[in-house]
Amino acid sequence: MFRFIDKCYPCAMGEIKAARLYLMKIYETGPVWLVARLYALTTDQTGLFMCTTEIFKEVLAVVTGVTGLSEEDVLKSRTEESTDARYLLVKYLWRMMPCSTIGKLIGRTRQGVRAIIQREKGDTWLLTRNWKEVVKLLESKGF
Numbered sequence: 001m002f003r004f005i006d007k008c009y010p011c012a013m014g015e016i017k018a019a020r021l022y023l024m025k026i027y028e029t030g031p032v033w034l035v036a037r038l039y040a041l042t043t044d045q046t047g048l049f050m051c052t053t054e055i056f057k058e059v060l061a062v063v064t065g066v067t068g069l070s071e072e073d074v075l076k077s078r079t080e081e082s083t084d085a086r087y088l089l090v091k092y093l094w095r096m097m098p099c100s101t102i103g104k105l106i107g108r109t110r111q112g113v114r115a116i117i118q119r120e121k122g123d124t125w126l127l128t129r130n131w132k133e134v135v136k137l138l139e140s141k142g143f
Helices: 013-029 032-036 052-067 071-076 080-093 099-106 110-117 125-140
Strands: none
Touching: 052 071, 052 080, 052 099, 052 125, 071 080, 080 099, 080 110, 080 125, 099 110
16 A cells, blocks of 8 residues: 655665654554644655655546546636546545645635535446546555
8 A cells, every 4th residue: 555755765675664663653553633634754666755746646646537538627627527527536535635735736826725615516337436446446556
């Protein structure tokens, strides 16, 4: 499973092990809400760090592939299809990142991201199908 850090930088394997031990300590003693939204220092399958922008680009690529929209449309357009695609993007990123980080990546405020997540519009059949497809594709990539 991918986790993220704010900046990408190379490090020695000893630092990775130390970071994992620190996180295990937090997982054991920290409150559930903190553990769920923790900025974790773990690695991807290759042993290299993956930063938030790389995760964002991967998730955005999958969402644009599933919905058939361009990246520009997903991030900036106000059409119904674009807002549905943006909802899928934010909903998946919210599993791994806090709202403030997502807001910086998509050019919105933290409150704007919360509004996207908590939207009152009911899920349509197409949105539900697209969500299942996005989750399936990203989980097959290790997210």
